[in-house]
Amino acid sequence: MAMIDISVKILRYQPGKDEKPHWQVFNIAVEDESTILDVLNEIHWQHDGTLAYRRSCRSSICGSCAMKVNGRNVLACETPIHRFGRKLKIEPLSGFDIIKDLVVDLDPFFAKLKRIRPYLILDKPAPDKEFVQSPEQLEQIGESTLCILCAACSAACPSSWPNSEYLGPAALLKAYRFIFDSRDDGADQRIEIVNDKNGVWRCHTIFNCVEACPKKIKITEYLSRLKVKVVENSL
Amino acid sequence: MYKRTRFYDFTYYNFIGSWAWILHRLAGLALIFYLCLHIWVINSLTHGEAAFNNVMAFLNGVPFKLLETGLWGVILFHAFNGVRIVIIDFFKGSLVHKKLFIVLIAVAFILWALGSYLILQHVQWRAG
Numbered sequence: 001m002a003m004i005d006i007s008v009k010i011l012r013y014q015p016g017k018d019e020k021p022h023w024q025v026f027n028i029a030v031e032d033e034s035t036i037l038d039v040l041n042e043i044h045w046q047h048d049g050t051l052a053y054r055r056s057c058r059s060s061i062c063g064s065c066a067m068k069v070n071g072r073n074v075l076a077c078e079t080p081i082h083r084f085g086r087k088l089k090i091e092p093l094s095g096f097d098i099i100k101d102l103v104v105d106l107d108p109f110f111a112k113l114k115r116i117r118p119y120l121i122l123d124k125p126a127p128d129k130e131f132v133q134s135p136e137q138l139e140q141i142g143e144s145t146l147c148i149l150c151a152a153c154s155a156a157c158p159s160s161w162p163n164s165e166y167l168g169p170a171a172l173l174k175a176y177r178f179i180f181d182s183r184d185d186g187a188d189q190r191i192e193i194v195n196d197k198n199g200v201w202r203c204h205t206i207f208n209c210v211e212a213c214p215k216k217i218k219i220t221e222y223l224s225r226l227k228v229k230v231v232e233n234s235l
Numbered sequence: 236m237y238k239r240t241r242f243y244d245f246t247y248y249n250f251i252g253s254w255a256w257i258l259h260r261l262a263g264l265a266l267i268f269y270l271c272l273h274i275w276v277i278n279s280l281t282h283g284e285a286a287f288n289n290v291m292a293f294l295n296g297v298p299f300k301l302l303e304t305g306l307w308g309v310i311l312f313h314a315f316n317g318v319r320i321v322i323i324d325f326f327k328g329s330l331v332h333k334k335l336f337i338v339l340i341a342v343a344f345i346l347w348a349l350g351s352y353l354i355l356q357h358v359q360w361r362a363g
Contacts, residue, residue, distance in 0.1 A: 013237050015236065015237070018237075020237065021237060068246075068247070070248075071246055071247055071248035072247075072248045091246075094239075094244040094247060095239065095241070095244070096239065097236050097237060097238050097239055098236065098237040098239065099236055105236060156247065158243060158244070158247075158253065158256070161241060161242065161243055161244050162241050162242055162243065163241070164241060204256055204320075205252065205256075205320055205323045205324065205329065205332070206252045206253050206255075206256045207250060207251070207252030207253070207329075207332060208247070208250060208252065208253055210252075210329075211250045211252070218329065218330065220323070220329045220332075221327070221329040221330060224323060224324045224325070224327075224329050227324055227325075228324075228325060
């Protein structure tokens with residue numbers, strides 16, 4: 001491990017003080033194996049304690065630290081700086097209003113998630129013990145269950161940027177996850193919600209969500225299956 | 236709280252999928268423009284044979300033949316990327332969407348070269 005000098009350009013916004021966001025450059029020395037989060041911690045702890053950003057688990061599972069680095073959405077905790085070289089440009093996620101510095105307002109994101117009712121809906125009585133699912137039935141929902149709700153996908157989606165009504169890839173993926181779950185009985189309700197101009201049909205297969213997903217979930221593939229399901233349901 | 240303006244984020248990195256989408260949209264707009272132009276040209280028929288022949292003579296010039304090869308390219312891109320989108324949405328193409336883009340655009344390029352050759356054969360090149 002060796003120390004290297006890097007230049008970090010951060011989009012800053014202090015509510016009550018700044019009218020609009022502005023860039024601030026920090027020239028600092030960090031270990032070459034640092035992550036983006038290490039860099040932010042170094043700035044926060046040693047250079048400017050007013051820098052605000054979200055972080056929690058440091059293990060790419062809580063989904064708190066999604067941000068835009070050199071034009072791409074990443075999780076700060078799992079992304080090594082050598083992926084971007086010695087010049088970093090760090091911004092809050094696109095498409096969301098800024099609360100402070102790198103902290104964005106995710107309320108609209110979670111409101112959309114709630115709209116598709118992200119929990120098991122049962123028409124029948126629940127079994128006495130556990131639900132039984134075959135490997136094939138589990139395979140159907142597969143990696144769609146791995147979403148950590150970091151919002152990197154929705155913030156990378158060009159269909160989401162100009163349209164705040166669009167459900168976005170994360171909520172639609174969650175809809176897929178429950179519609180295709182063999183234990184769930186709420187498919188019809190959810191299909192009605194996603195079968196809308198601001199639902200699954202607003203997905204233009206741009207694949208930015210897939211590129212941004214830190215869990216490498218093939219979101220567009222699942223949304224395509226959802227489109228087919230919606231069409232089949234209306235026949 | 237700072238309210239973000241909601242528009243395309245030009246600072247976001249464009250991957251193959253986003254380039255395909257951007258170019259598909261631009262090609263669509265170009266085709267709408269062409270359709271308007273086409274209707275305008277056909278409209279000249281209502282002004283009689285001479286007017287139509289005058290317009291056609293103008294359109295047979297070298298600049299318009301070159302533009303026609305561009306139009307042929309735009310049509311091919313829009314059509315082949317459209318096929319790619321259908322394959323992605325209904326035939327599991329999302330798992331190979333980058334390869335699909337490269338293969339289909341390569342086929343479109345070959346057709347463009349062949350078509351352009353045929354179009355330019357009709358150009359009345361100036362002698363000299």
